[in-house]
Amino acid sequence: xxxxxxxxxxxxxxxxxxxxxxxxxxxxxxxxxxxxxxxxxxxxxxxxxxxxxxxxxxxxxxxxxxxxxxxxxxxxxxxxxxxxxxxxxxxxxxxxxxxxxxxxxxxxxxxxxxxxxxxxxxxxxxxxxxxxxxxxxxxxxxxxxxxxxxxxxxxxxxxxxxxxxxxxxxxxxxxxxxxxxxxxxxxxxxxxxxxxxxxxxxxxxxxxxxxxxxxxxxxxxxxxxxxxxxxxxxxxxxxxxxxxxxxxxxxxxxxxxxxxxxxxxxxxxxxxxxxxxxxxxxxxxxxxxxxxxxxxxxxxxxxxxxxxxxxxxxxxxxxxxxxxxxxxxxxxxxxxxxxxxxxxxxxxxxxxxx
Amino acid sequence: xxxxxxxxxxxxxxxxxxxxxxxxxxxxxxxxxxxxxxxxxxxxxxxxxxxxxxxxxxxxxxxxxxxxxxxxxxxxxxxxxxxxxxxxxxxxxxxxxxxxxxxxxxxxxxxxxxxxxxxxxxxxxxxxxxxxxxxxxxxxxxxxxxxxxxxxxxxxxxxxxxxxxxxxxxxxxxxxxxxxxxxxxxxxxxxxxxxxxxxxxxxxxxxxxxxxxxxxxxxxxxxxxxxxxxxxxxxxxxxxxxxxxxxxxxxxxxxxxxxxxxxxxxxxxxxxxxxxxxxxxxxxxxxxxxxxxxxxxxxxxxxxxxxxxxxxxxxxxxxxxxxxxxx
Numbered sequence: 001x002x003x004x005x006x007x008x009x010x011x012x013x014x015x016x017x018x019x020x021x022x023x024x025x026x027x028x029x030x031x032x033x034x035x036x037x038x039x040x041x042x043x044x045x046x047x048x049x050x051x052x053x054x055x056x057x058x059x060x061x062x063x064x065x066x067x068x069x070x071x072x073x074x075x076x077x078x079x080x081x082x083x084x085x086x087x088x089x090x091x092x093x094x095x096x097x098x099x100x101x102x103x104x105x106x107x108x109x110x111x112x113x114x115x116x117x118x119x120x121x122x123x124x125x126x127x128x129x130x131x132x133x134x135x136x137x138x139x140x141x142x143x144x145x146x147x148x149x150x151x152x153x154x155x156x157x158x159x160x161x162x163x164x165x166x167x168x169x170x171x172x173x174x175x176x177x178x179x180x181x182x183x184x185x186x187x188x189x190x191x192x193x194x195x196x197x198x199x200x201x202x203x204x205x206x207x208x209x210x211x212x213x214x215x216x217x218x219x220x221x222x223x224x225x226x227x228x229x230x231x232x233x234x235x236x237x238x239x240x241x242x243x244x245x246x247x248x249x250x251x252x253x254x255x256x257x258x259x260x261x262x263x264x265x266x267x268x269x270x271x272x273x274x275x276x277x278x279x280x281x282x283x284x285x286x287x288x289x290x291x292x293x294x295x296x297x298x299x300x301x302x303x304x305x306x307x308x309x310x311x312x313x314x315x316x317x318x319x320x321x322x323x324x325x326x327x328x329x330x331x332x333x334x335x336x337x338x339x340x341x342x343x344x345x346x347x348x349x350x351x352x353x354x
Numbered sequence: 355x356x357x358x359x360x361x362x363x364x365x366x367x368x369x370x371x372x373x374x375x376x377x378x379x380x381x382x383x384x385x386x387x388x389x390x391x392x393x394x395x396x397x398x399x400x401x402x403x404x405x406x407x408x409x410x411x412x413x414x415x416x417x418x419x420x421x422x423x424x425x426x427x428x429x430x431x432x433x434x435x436x437x438x439x440x441x442x443x444x445x446x447x448x449x450x451x452x453x454x455x456x457x458x459x460x461x462x463x464x465x466x467x468x469x470x471x472x473x474x475x476x477x478x479x480x481x482x483x484x485x486x487x488x489x490x491x492x493x494x495x496x497x498x499x500x501x502x503x504x505x506x507x508x509x510x511x512x513x514x515x516x517x518x519x520x521x522x523x524x525x526x527x528x529x530x531x532x533x534x535x536x537x538x539x540x541x542x543x544x545x546x547x548x549x550x551x552x553x554x555x556x557x558x559x560x561x562x563x564x565x566x567x568x569x570x571x572x573x574x575x576x577x578x579x580x581x582x583x584x585x586x587x588x589x590x591x592x593x594x595x596x597x598x599x600x601x602x603x604x605x606x607x608x609x610x611x612x613x614x615x616x617x618x619x620x621x622x623x624x625x626x627x628x629x630x631x632x633x634x635x636x637x638x639x640x641x642x643x644x645x646x647x648x649x650x651x652x653x654x655x656x657x658x659x660x661x662x663x664x665x666x667x668x669x670x671x672x673x674x675x676x677x678x679x680x681x
Contacts, residue, residue, distance in 0.1 A: 179630045179631070182630065209631070210613055211609060211626055213615075214625065221623070239615040240615060242615070276544060282546075282572030282575065283575060283616075284599070284614045286595045296547060296548065296551070297548075
C-alpha cells in the first residue's frame with residue numbers, strides 16, 4: 001500500500017519538473033489486437049485477431065505536430081486511443097517524457113493524464129447534452145481537483161472560453177444551442193483545461209463545414225504557439241494534415257508505411273501508397289483537371305483480420321513485383337528523417353508540389 | 355425550337371412548419387440543368403441544397419412544404435403531379451444517389467433484388483431479362499464477380515462497392531436526370547477518386563444530366579461544367595466552372611475558395627470566413643451574408659440583393675460584387 005503511494009508521489013514529483021529530453025512522446029512497437037468472432041471465452045488456438053495496430057513506432061518532439069493519415073480502418077484512431085489508454089495495448093511501449101505509461105496502474109495514470117488530452121471527431125456526440133458549457137469545461141478541473149475555490153474555477157473556465165473564442169455569456173447554455181464549429185471549440189477548451197503538453201486530435205475538423213474547418217485549424221495553430229503544445233493530428237484527408245503537421249506518418253492496414261517531414265513527403269513521396277493518396281486528392285482548380293489522374297489506387301482496403309502476405313499493400317500496388325507478395329519490407333531510413341517500408345521505394349515519386 | 359433543358363426550376367420556395375412558426379429554408383431558387391450537363395451545387399450545411407433536391411424529386415415530407423412557380427422535367431411540368439405520377443417518374447426519368455451508402459440500401463434484400471426491382475417496375479420485361487440487365491449494370495459500374503455479388507446482401511460489400519451499387523440502381527433505367535447528393539462524402543479519398551472517375555465515364559456515353567451536390571470545392575472543380583453556390587437558402591452565384599474558380603464576384607464564393615486547403619500550395623495562416631451560418635430562425639435583414647462579409651456596407655443591411663447577370667452566363671446576388679479582387 002505504502003509502496004503504491006510512494007510510486008504515485010514519485011510520478012507526481014517527476015511530472016512537476018520541466019522535462020528536457022529529446023522526445024515528448026515515444027511510441028515503440030505498439031500493438032493492439034482485437035479478438036474477433038463471437039466466442040465467449042478466449043481460446044488462444046482458435047481465436048482470430050484483427051490486428052488494428054501492428055508494430056507501430058514513432059516519436060513526437062515538444063511543440064511539434066505529428067500528422068497520422070490513412071484510409072478508414074487503417075488503425076489511426078486506435079493508435080491515438082491506445083496512447084491515451086482509452087484502449088489497453090496488446091504489446092509495445094509508450095514513453096511520455098521518458099516515462100513508460102502504457103502499463104501504469106489507474107492511480108498512477110491519473111497523475112499522467114492531465115498532460116495528455118484528446119479532442120474528438122464528432123462535436124455532436126462528444127459533449128454531454130445534459131451538461132452546461134461551464135460544467136463541460138470545468139469537469140476535468142473538478143476531477144483533478146485543480147482549483148481550490150469556486151471563484152478560481154469560474155475564472156479559469158471563463159478565461160478558457162476567451163482563449164478558444166467563445167463568448168463568456170454562453171457559459172450557461174447547453175451544447176445543442178451551438179453550431180458544429182462552436183461545439184468543437186467547447187471540446188478544445190475542455191482539452192486545454194488542465195494545461196496539457198500533448199493533445200491527440202482525432203479528426204477534429206472532418207465533421208465541419210469548409211469555412212468552419214479553417215477557423216478551427218487556425219485556432220489550433222494559435223493555441224500551439226501560445227502554450228507550446230504538441231499535437232498528434234489524426235485525419236483521413238491529406239490537405240488538412242499537411243496544413244498543421246511538421247511531420248506526417250502514413251498508415252496502411254495497421255502499420256506505418258512512410259514517415260517524413262511534411263514538405264519532404266509532399267515533394268517526393270517514396271511509398272506507392274502515399275503517392276496514390278496524394279493523387280486521389282481533388283484539386284480545387286478546374287484548369288488542372290486533365291493533368292492528373294496518372295496514379296490511381298485500385299480496389300478497396302483489404303480486411304485487417306486477414307492481411308495480405310508480404311507487403312500488405314502489394315494487392316493494390318501499381319509497381320508490385322514478385323518479392324512483394326513474399327517478404328515483408330523493412331522499415332528503414334532512406335534519407336535523413338525519412339522512413340519508408342517498401343522493397344522498391346519511388347525515387348522521383350509524383351509529388352504534388354512542383 | 356431549341357433543345358429543352360433537362361430540368362427547369364422557377365421560384366422554388368421551401369418552408370418548414372415548426373412550433374415557432376414557418377421557417378423558410380429555400381428562397382426563390384431558379385435554375386436550369388441543360389441536357390448532358392453536370393451541374394455542381396455547393397454550399398455549407400443548412401444552405402438548402404439537399405432539401406431543394408428532395409423537393410424536385412417529390413420526396414420532401416412534412417413538415418417541409420415546397421412551393422414553386424414551375425418545375426419542368428424535359429419541358430413537362432411536374433410540380434403539380436400526383437404522388438402516383440411522381441412515383442412513375444422517379445427511377446425512370448429521374449433518379450437520386452444519396453450520401454450514406456451504408457443506409458440507403460435495404461439490408462434485407464439482396465443486391466440483385468434491389469436492382470432488378472427498379473428495372474421490373476419501370477420496364478416491361480421478364481424476371482430473367484431484368485436479372486441479365488442488372489448483372490450487366492453491375493459490371494458496368496465496375497463490380498468484380500457481378501454474378502456472385504448479385505446474390506449478396508449489402509452487408510457483404512464495402513462502402514465504395516455499395517455506392518457503386520447505388521449508382522447502378524440509379525442508372526438502371528437510363529434516367530434523364532440524376533441527382534447525386536454528396537455521393538462521395540462518406541468515402542475515403544482513394545475510393546472517392548474511383549467513384550468520381552466512374553461517374554464521369556458513365557455519363558460520357560449517355561445523355562444523362564447530373565445535379566451534383568457537394569460541399570467539397572475540389573470535387574466540383576474536377577466534375578462540374580457549371581456551378582451554383584448557395585448560402586442560407588438563396589442562390590448567391592452561378593457561373594461556369596472556370597469563371598467561378600478564377601473570377602468569382604461574390605464575397606462568399608471567394609471566402610469558400612480561400613478557406614479550401616490546397617494540397618499543392620505552401621501553407622500559412624488559412625483564410626477563413628468569420629462567424630457562422632445564420633439560423634433559419636433569425637435570418638439577417640438585407641443580404642443574408644452581410645454579418646460575415648468583409649466588404650459589407652450600410653446598404654447591405656437593408657436591401658436584399660437580387661440575382662443579376664455580371665457576365666455571360668455569370669450571375670451573382672451581391673450589391674457590391676468583387677472585381678478582380680480575388681487572388
